[in-house]
Amino acid sequence: MSNNKKLFEEFPAVTTEQWEAVIQKDLKGADYNKKLVWKTAEGFSVRPYYRAEDLNSITWNNVEPNQFPYVRGNKTKGNEWLICQDINVKDCKAANEKALDAIKRGANAITFRLEYDKLYTDLELSALLNGINAKEVELSFYNNKYHLPLLEQLSRIPDLRGSLNYDPLTRYIRRGTWFISETTDMELAYILTKAEMPGFQTIGINSHVFTNAGATIVQEMAFALSIGAEYLDKLTDTDLSIDEILPKMRFNVAVGQNYFMEMAKMRAYRVLWANIAKAYGAKE
Structure with a gap:
């Protein structure tokens, strides 16, 4: 009944x-x-x-979770939202203490904003991550220019989940300079994407940069999706397949105070990115 x-x-x-x-x-x-x-x-x-009748023309509105174009996400058992704490790293031991306190208070993801010009030693990275269970806490790293040495250090951590947020295109748009050069930066994007680290994303599209610069929602999305498509364009010209590339990419999106527009933005991102990925031949 x-x-x-x-x-x-x-x-x-x-x-x-x-x-x-x-x-x-x-x-x-x-x-x-x-x-x-x-x-x-x-x-x-x-x-x-x-009214309900206004939804009739939206063909993908009633799709199930994990079905194209993924407007309701790609998981069938819930979205599993993470509570993330951003921590600026000036001193590794002090940053570690802040991270442990955040985890104690309920955070299950930490983003470490590293010093840009600092090449972290194994000892410093060990102090930064001391006592943090990488299997239970997602760990992301942002802002450091030594991406490859950092990834090599992180690759030794079992069960690591998180992201490296390598984004040379947004850096170039924002500052007018590459990390090294366009060719070298894109070669590094290939190396980082090829790294065998399941659950760890290396390429980050940082759309919050545009929002913070005054972009509208449409402008933010246009820039971010164009950058994402450019990475796909460059990386699919290598021996990497689209289905190897996509799991290594992450969008870092700003959320403003315009409640309903921001919710619509998230759904629109999913639909548009799914269609871009499909155009490049993605299977899922």
Whole structure:
């Protein structure tokens, strides 16, 4: 026996035309668009209300989790959200203490923002990660220019999950310079992507850079997806397949205060990136 029961069946359905008539009456001659329609910075208009019928034209709206275009994610047993704490690393021991305290308080992911010009020794990295169970806590590293030596050190950690966030294209857009040169930076992207570290992503697309610079949501997405596509374009020209490349990539996305627009952005990212990946021949 079904436990589902529709509520308020005793009330007659109200059509869109009836709603609009009431709105026009309440406006008392005021301009509908000026009073009730929101003109977004992204260049489209948001009406004052929406109904189920407005979803009819969205073909992917009712897809199941882990089904193309993954608008509801690629997991079938829940999204498994992580609570991540960002920590600026000036002193490895002090940063480690902050990380352990964050984990004690419920964090299950840590992002270490390293010093850019510092080549960390094995002893320093050991002090930074002392007491952290890499099997239970996702570990990400950001901002250090010595990507390959750092990855070689991290590759010795069993069960490591997380990311390295290597993103030379965003660096070039932001600062006008490469880490070394375009050719060398892209060769390193290949080496990092080829590294056999399941569960650890090496290429990061850092779209928050554009948001923090004043980009609209559409501009942020356009830049980030273009950068992602450029990495795919360069890396698929090597001996790597698209299905080897995609698991090594991660989008680091900013979230602003515009609640519903930001939720829509996340879903739009999934749909658009899934279609880009499909265009490059991705199987899943």
